[in-house]
Amino acid sequence: MNSHKIPDIIIGRLPIYLRALQRLAEKGILTTSSQELGEIIGISAAQIRKDISQFGEFGKQGTGYSIPFLIERLRDILKVNRVWEVVIVGMGDMGHALARYNGFTNRGFHINMVFDNDPGKVGQKAGDYEILDTATLVEKIKQNKIKVAMLTVPAATAQEVADQLVKAGIRAILNYAPTSLNVPSNVHVQYIDPATHLQRMTYYLD
């Protein structure tokens, strides 16, 4: 599919390009430039051109990038031109927020099942989903061959649940718990705790 190994740091920027392009497309805009994209995203035009050129020749000199074409190419590269089924584990406030979140549409993901280990929550509704018992997690994820999970349990139990997810065949974990996870090298983890993202900005403040 991809003819060479692309550095992870570039892969990390592609979803940001894709989001900005999809937003332009929603406004009915058909072409853009690395300058325009750079201003929207806050990345230099030169960096954007360099990143995108990793995947072949896109924009033509003077005419810019075709937005629909670039969106399709990025969706293909990131493998989100399909729909990945996703589980949520941990039906606290954050789990409920994610179960009801409408930002996954057209982004390549669909919430399939949601889990909690609290007997008072199992069987209740979270958005459109019935909350399932975490005790059945490994079996149900295996049955449905699900590869992607969002982890919204407390930090103290996050590693234990992550071990279960790995055992169930999960290959990508979006971790909302404010803790690091140890997983095998073929399992990918992204950390999305707000404090870490805020700390990235305070460096620049007075």
Next chain:
Amino acid sequence: MNSHKIPDIIIGRLPIYLRALQRLAEKGILTTSSQELGEIIGISAAQIRKDISQFGEFGKQGTGYSIPFLIERLRDILKVNRVWEVVIVGMGDMGHALARYNGFTNRGFHINMVFDNDPGKVGQKAGDYEILDTATLVEKIKQNKIKVAMLTVPAATAQEVADQLVKAGIRAILNYAPTSLNVPSNVHVQYIDPATHLQRMTYYLD
């Protein structure tokens, strides 16, 4: 404070080092190595050594890094050895989850006020906070000299609210809305939408 300009990409990794170090400290561990940190975080030991050496000489050959010392240095660099007051705008599920989130403790942030524009929500409680009217946002943020905001409004109104936040003097916005924001160059935005983080991982899946 900082003797030279550190590339943003390195700044982006420092909060991740800090989180891992704080987790080790919680376990009572006093020293670590770039190898150990690298295994926890999934970044090469060489990269970690290179990043940390930007800020001076830390670890000694053979004895590794002093965790308390490195934590204090990173907290100083990232300016989270103080407490930043933070506002949340948008008291939907995500806003409520953040208002009750306990992962900010010892990370440099404190939720100060929360806002919503829904008359049915204004005056109600979200965690320990009374929900304030977004109409009063500019005035209240200015009065309290708050610099950091978390934006959890729908995508359609995110830009409009961001404009108000900028007007109020906010310098750092953590954006949960699945949309890009246009802000002046002296205002920092971090995007924390889950789809973008998930897309960063699907590239690596089969």
